[in-house]
Amino acid sequence: MSVIQDPVNSGVYSGQDQPGGTNYINHSKGVMSWLLTLDHKRIGLMYMVSVLSAFALGGTFAIILRTMLFTHSSPENPISDSGQELYNQMFTLHGAVLVFMFIIPAVPAILGNMILPLMLGAKDVAFPRLNLLSWYCYIVGGLFFLFVLLSGGLDTGWTFYTPYSTSTSTSVAAATLGAFVLGFSSILTGLNFIATIHMLRPPGMGWFQLPLFLWALYATSLIQVLATPVLAITLLLLLAEKVLHIGIFDPALGGDPVLFQHFFWFYSHPAVYIMILPAMGIISELISTFSRRHIFGYSFIAFSSIAIALLGFLVWGHHMYTSGQSGMANAVFSLITFSVAIPSAIKIFNWLATMYKGSISLATPMLYALAFIWLFTIGGLTGVFLGSLALNIHAHDTYFVVAHFHYVMVGSMMTAFLGGMYYWWPKMFGKMYNEPVAKVAWFLIFAGFNLTFFIQFIAGSQGMPRRYADYLPEYAFFHKFSTVGSYVLAAGLVLVLLNWIHALLKGKKAPQNPWGSNTLEWHTSSPPPHENFAETPTVSDPYVMGAWDYDESIDGYVHNPQKAQELAQQGHH
Amino acid sequence: MLAILAQTDKTLFLPPGRSTFAGTHDGLYNFVLWMSVFWLVLIAGLLVYFVIKYRRKSPHDVPEGPTHSTAIELGWTLPPLILVMIIFVWGFRGFRDMNQAPNGAYQVIVNASKWNWSFTYGEGANASQLHVPVDTPISLVLTSSDVIHSFFVPEFRVKKDAVPGRYNKAWFQATQVGEYNLFCTEYCGKSHSQMISKVVVHTKEDYAVWLEKQMRWWEGEKPADVGMKVYTQRGCKQCHSLDGVDGDGPSWKDLFGSTRSFADGTTRVADEDYIRESILNPGSQVVAGFDNVMPTFQGQIKDPEVTGVIEYLKSISTHYEGAVLEVMPGAAEAPPAE
Numbered sequence: 001m002s003v004i005q006d007p008v009n010s011g012v013y014s015g016q017d018q019p020g021g022t023n024y025i026n027h028s029k030g031v032m033s034w035l036l037t038l039d040h041k042r043i044g045l046m047y048m049v050s051v052l053s054a055f056a057l058g059g060t061f062a063i064i065l066r067t068m069l070f071t072h073s074s075p076e077n078p079i080s081d082s083g084q085e086l087y088n089q090m091f092t093l094h095g096a097v098l099v100f101m102f103i104i105p106a107v108p109a110i111l112g113n114m115i116l117p118l119m120l121g122a123k124d125v126a127f128p129r130l131n132l133l134s135w136y137c138y139i140v141g142g143l144f145f146l147f148v149l150l151s152g153g154l155d156t157g158w159t160f161y162t163p164y165s166t167s168t169s170t171s172v173a174a175a176t177l178g179a180f181v182l183g184f185s186s187i188l189t190g191l192n193f194i195a196t197i198h199m200l201r202p203p204g205m206g207w208f209q210l211p212l213f214l215w216a217l218y219a220t221s222l223i224q225v226l227a228t229p230v231l232a233i234t235l236l237l238l239l240a241e242k243v244l245h246i247g248i249f250d251p252a253l254g255g256d257p258v259l260f261q262h263f264f265w266f267y268s269h270p271a272v273y274i275m276i277l278p279a280m281g282i283i284s285e286l287i288s289t290f291s292r293r294h295i296f297g298y299s300f301i302a303f304s305s306i307a308i309a310l311l312g313f314l315v316w317g318h319h320m321y322t323s324g325q326s327g328m329a330n331a332v333f334s335l336i337t338f339s340v341a342i343p344s345a346i347k348i349f350n351w352l353a354t355m356y357k358g359s360i361s362l363a364t365p366m367l368y369a370l371a372f373i374w375l376f377t378i379g380g381l382t383g384v385f386l387g388s389l390a391l392n393i394h395a396h397d398t399y400f401v402v403a404h405f406h407y408v409m410v411g412s413m414m415t416a417f418l419g420g421m422y423y424w425w426p427k428m429f430g431k432m433y434n435e436p437v438a439k440v441a442w443f444l445i446f447a448g449f450n451l452t453f454f455i456q457f458i459a460g461s462q463g464m465p466r467r468y469a470d471y472l473p474e475y476a477f478f479h480k481f482s483t484v485g486s487y488v489l490a491a492g493l494v495l496v497l498l499n500w501i502h503a504l505l506k507g508k509k510a511p512q513n514p515w516g517s518n519t520l521e522w523h524t525s526s527p528p529p530h531e532n533f534a535e536t537p538t539v540s541d542p543y544v545m546g547a548w549d550y551d552e553s554i555d556g557y558v559h560n561p562q563k564a565q566e567l568a569q570q571g572h573h
Numbered sequence: 574m575l576a577i578l579a580q581t582d583k584t585l586f587l588p589p590g591r592s593t594f595a596g597t598h599d600g601l602y603n604f605v606l607w608m609s610v611f612w613l614v615l616i617a618g619l620l621v622y623f624v625i626k627y628r629r630k631s632p633h634d635v636p637e638g639p640t641h642s643t644a645i646e647l648g649w650t651l652p653p654l655i656l657v658m659i660i661f662v663w664g665f666r667g668f669r670d671m672n673q674a675p676n677g678a679y680q681v682i683v684n685a686s687k688w689n690w691s692f693t694y695g696e697g698a699n700a701s702q703l704h705v706p707v708d709t710p711i712s713l714v715l716t717s718s719d720v721i722h723s724f725f726v727p728e729f730r731v732k733k734d735a736v737p738g739r740y741n742k743a744w745f746q747a748t749q750v751g752e753y754n755l756f757c758t759e760y761c762g763k764s765h766s767q768m769i770s771k772v773v774v775h776t777k778e779d780y781a782v783w784l785e786k787q788m789r790w791w792e793g794e795k796p797a798d799v800g801m802k803v804y805t806q807r808g809c810k811q812c813h814s815l816d817g818v819d820g821d822g823p824s825w826k827d828l829f830g831s832t833r834s835f836a837d838g839t840t841r842v843a844d845e846d847y848i849r850e851s852i853l854n855p856g857s858q859v860v861a862g863f864d865n866v867m868p869t870f871q872g873q874i875k876d877p878e879v880t881g882v883i884e885y886l887k888s889i890s891t892h893y894e895g896a897v898l899e900v901m902p903g904a905a906e907a908p909p910a911e
Binding site: 079081084085087088155157161163164167168169251252255256257258291292293294295296297298299300321322323324327330331334335338339341342345346348349350352353355356357358359360361362370373374377378381382384385387388389390391392393394396397398457458461462463465466467468469470471472516543545546549550552 | 602609627631660
């Protein structure tokens, strides 16, 4: 019957029982079959475990530092040296671990590895061995950070500004080496994705039939490959300065500390787009799928990713308006910074237009997508404050900046990541999660995030400087409020983890396509077999979902080849 | 309408403006704030409206709708483009005014160090708080003796980094007499959050009085009291404790008269000359077990202040058994002791 006509979809009825009864998770056994795997899906899973561990660690630091900020010193009860040192370590490690080990790798290394080849109907990425190497780079980089934790810590801020970083006695050398090695993990992933998207697109999938998640990953990969080496060079120079005293950054040796800031932000500003672009790619998939509508303005969304990636290289100086760089440089950086607002706005408008006249489901992934739009809109609009020269002077290095970049790098990126995890969870594990619990966790995260960070815009406008272990009494209300919010956020995240563990252990069997999306990963069984597809799937417009019929018996969608053919013919007119 | 809103003097979030920059800054801040509220309400409003109006009726729905329109895409790009260009020009003009001090502004040299501010005036006075006359353009020349710091006064909307090895410039003109917080806003290590000072804005007459007094503030005080004030006001206390527990630097308790051991194995008794040299050239004799992190106070501290520190150290050391000076030496015009 259908097995003969449509072998790909036979998995709908048999769950994960592919011919032979195996999928990528159980097709071979033993620790070595994982540690030496070349399967992009297994590498994605190994990344998932390691990146989420780093997330838990960095999140714990955040809770510690917010708890420390619940109280402030007074003349009778001054803050101790050890209290200040602990706080400085906590905010540094929080930032360094989460930026280098969670925000940058999370979407590309976990979801990108898992989904990118599937979306292309391919068996794997272009360079499976490089892919495995990138995971080992991540692990080695992580070990360096663990060493830092155990050997005196780090108190430079994740930005490593000189000459403080060259004069402190904490483990700057180990941390920079760690970030250096982690950079290679990022470069290798980017290189692999570029090659894969260029070389392994199936017949019939031109550049403008690529799912938008892949456009976003492509744009991200360009930045990873072009910008990360600059970080590597900068960190090596920092190391040379610290160990050999060569005099590049240290004014006492004839160097210029502001030069370090230029080098650092030349990578780290584009890195902000490494964080947000893949998140935007996920949102395009989610909004379309859960509105059951063709994405609106496909080519504008695709090109806006590339525009953001390119413009992102030209705005690093907006981190340095108060550093003493020339007024003309400030003006040029400000102008280009404002130009980035346009492609970002285009994306938001297109997502809204996609929802227009749709059939909107509030499944958990869509709730995260809606949260993303709210958080990213606030993050983007407060970026307009900071892009403006006159306003930046007041807001720079205050909690206004802290709130802004948490809205963009954490709120937006994290909700997109969680939305993507819920969206692809059935595909990755063949199990469904508990929907009501997932929604409660979503609400806690959304509410907790806004409680924690919105008030920081006000604290910053009032002049509260960032990276302060202690604060004046007039800022106490903001800090206490924010700390309580962070506990709500943490509770939501813990609930997500429990929700996932429960889904793995007790979740009901997932259908092949629970959402009715038409991108190619939904054309194979859940979870996919080792070789991804039993038969090469037929490529069609990724955002035409009409060929998928809802089947109540499996609570999922079933592919209707006849309708697919009709739709394909209509598409050619 | 947005422009009208922007002209109002009230702000939801900012502290009261007390410099001439506040007008431009707060006007633009309000404009961007209300523009942001407008877009956020529009976007979130549409989002909620669509979610309700187009909620899924059945999983079998196959909705139809437009998938692209170049005219719409270009059309909705235009309003944000125009708005951000207005904001860019407005912000640039504001910044240009903040960037260039008027000719003849009254100059103060700012030296930042871990974790202390030092303000030096052309007349020769030096202080750890910034005292300025009201309604007078003040030009700041900022530098640092160790790592990067940043000068920030929220009420004045002014901020500039103090970078070692270069001179950055900033200026402001205070519009109201009073005391305002002065923060360090560039992370500078352990006591970054304690690097808070004050800007004291005087009337022009009061300022002249203050300046006159500040040039000889130690007069009439016991030298040991002068030393204790230097200790608390000039950043000594951030690294040197009084309870015998070493911090980033050796504790001051029982220091005077003790024998100091240096990294190279040599020793020296901490006498008057040793203390003086430690303040003015601290790198020349770093005690074993400590890093060479203390900035020099050369040019930022006057001889009577050094004498005060020496006498204060004597007063808290069990290694010193002599008398502590009651009157600052050489203070010919000092009032007689009572």
